[in-house]
Amino acid sequence: MKMKKKRLNMKGMKNLYISLLILTVLLIIGIFYIxxxxxxxxxxxxxxxxxxxxPSIYKTMEQGAEIHFTxxxxxxxxxxxxxxxxxxxxxxxxxxxxxxxxxxxxxxxxASFVGSLDIPExxxxxxxxxxxxxxxxxxxxxxxxGSFKIMEQEDxxxxxxxIIIISIISLALIIYLASKSKxxxxxxxxxxxxxxxxxxxxxx
Amino acid sequence: xxxxxLELLDQFFVKLxxxxxxxxxxxxxxxxxxxxxxxxxxxxxxxxTPGVYVSLNKTQRAAxxxxxxxxxxxxxxFFIDCVSAENTKEDVLHIPPNNLNNLGYxxxxxxxxxxxxxxxxxxxxxxxxxxxxxxxxxxFVKELTERASKEGVEVIALSPSTKGENLLNKIFNFFDxxxxxxxxxxxxxxxxxEELIY
Numbered sequence: 397m398k399m400k401k402k403r404l405n406m407k408g409m410k411n412l413y414i415s416l417l418i419l420t421v422l423l424i425i426g427i428f429y430i431x432x433x434x435x436x437x438x439x440x441x442x443x444x445x446x447x448x449x450x451p452s453i454y455k456t457m458e459q460g461a462e463i464h465f466t467x468x469x470x471x472x473x474x475x476x477x478x479x480x481x482x483x484x485x486x487x488x489x490x491x492x493x494x495x496x497x498x499x500x501x502x503x504x505x506x507a508s509f510v511g512s513l514d515i516p517e518x519x520x521x522x523x524x525x526x527x528x529x530x531x532x533x534x535x536x537x538x539x540x541x542g543s544f545k546i547m548e549q550e551d552x553x554x555x556x557x558x559i560i561i562i563s564i565i566s567l568a569l570i571i572y573l574a575s576k577s578k579x580x581x582x583x584x585x586x587x588x589x590x591x592x593x594x595x596x597x598x599x600x
Numbered sequence: 601x602x603x604x605x606l607e608l609l610d611q612f613f614v615k616l617x618x619x620x621x622x623x624x625x626x627x628x629x630x631x632x633x634x635x636x637x638x639x640x641x642x643x644x645x646x647x648x649t650p651g652v653y654v655s656l657n658k659t660q661r662a663a664x665x666x667x668x669x670x671x672x673x674x675x676x677x678f679f680i681d682c683v684s685a686e687n688t689k690e691d692v693l694h695i696p697p698n699n700l701n702n703l704g705y706x707x708x709x710x711x712x713x714x715x716x717x718x719x720x721x722x723x724x725x726x727x728x729x730x731x732x733x734x735x736x737x738x739x740f741v742k743e744l745t746e747r748a749s750k751e752g753v754e755v756i757a758l759s760p761s762t763k764g765e766n767l768l769n770k771i772f773n774f775f776d777x778x779x780x781x782x783x784x785x786x787x788x789x790x791x792x793x794e795e796l797i798y
Contacts (some may be wrong), residue, residue, distance in 0.1 A: 417719070418735065458736060465686070576630075582702060583705050586693065586695075586702060586706050586709065587703060587705075587709050590693065590706065590709045590710055591709075591713060591715055592690075592711075593678055593691050593692075594678070594713050594714055597650075597675070597676060597678065597691070597693060598650060598676065598714070598715070
């Protein structure tokens with residue numbers, strides 16, 4: 397019985413040692429590997445916080461117009477100044493890129509940039525998305541989106557023609573009324589004087 | 601039986617005259633040298649009746665002086681001075697002779713505002729031709745005579761008998777009566793086949 401117990405103890409101790417050894421190895425691996433992994437994960441998921449804001453007046457655009465927007469970047473982990481790139485893209489409903497532009501800038505902890513993109517003349521009207529991608533060493537690190545509409549460019553020629561015609565008519569009317577009012581004023585002055593003359597002489 | 605005051609009777613007959621009879625409008629064509637005498641005679645004939653004197657060939661001051669010199673009562677005479685450039689007196693209306701619209705309005709206002717019977721004298725009518733086209737003057741005279749006739753106002757227009765102008769020929773029809781100086785040598789003038797009145 398005692399011998400059996402002793403054998404069991406020996407076997408258990410051996411298993412324990414093996415388990416401890418495996419755990420130690422895993423721990424060592426974990427110490428070196430997991431931070432690296434988490435570091436990568438941290439870069440992909442949220443070291444940079446990027447927000448894109450399109451002002452309301454630019455929410456509806458015309459073909460050929462220039463859209464302006466603000467990009468706010470927060471460098472959550474960064475302590476030192478670093479160079480980044482911002483890629484601006486306008487994509488259509490089919491995720492096709494309509495226009496693209498990249499700018500390079502330096503940031504420290506946070507930064508806010510005003511960007512602009514020229515909307516091509518030949519785009520069709522519809523819903524579009526502004527996609528802003530933050531790149532560090534050509535690696536996509538963060539992304540922000542904003543949506544807007546593109547409308548057909550209005551033909552403003554007729555509008556301007558109406559404005560000119562109305563202005564000319566208004567001017568002519570003003571001149572006519574001014575000349576008429578002069579005549580009326582003169583008439584009133586004469587009438588007033590006549591009334592005074594008659595009152596003075598005839599005592600009415 | 602009926603004790604009607606004389607004043608009332610006078611007014612009644614005057615009104616009757618206005619209603620029943622249109623007061624005549626008179627065009628007097630006279631040589632230049634006799635123009636002022638005619639004006640004096642006409643104005644004095646109205647006695648103390650209120651009237652309007654449109655002075656086209658002399659200032660109000662000069663016209664007033666001549667009338668006063670001839671002991672003509674001008675206490676109720678209103679002057680429209682078309683000669684003086686600026687307003688010289690408060691109780692005189694100054695209207696440039698080229699402003700026929702305003703002159704017409706002023707005469708119309710006087711006719712409307714003066715109560716009772718009144719008269720209108722225009723001296724040297726043809727002077728208006730210096731400042732206005734002939735047809736415009738003719739239209740002015742036509743409107744004036746029609747207005748005066750409607751309001752029951754006696755209109756006397758005087759004009760020197762000038763040569764070479766068609767105005768008088770155009771306007772004589774607007775007047776009820778045309779008086780020419782009896783002593784004036786009548787010389788028949790023609791324009792084309794048409795005999796001129798003056």
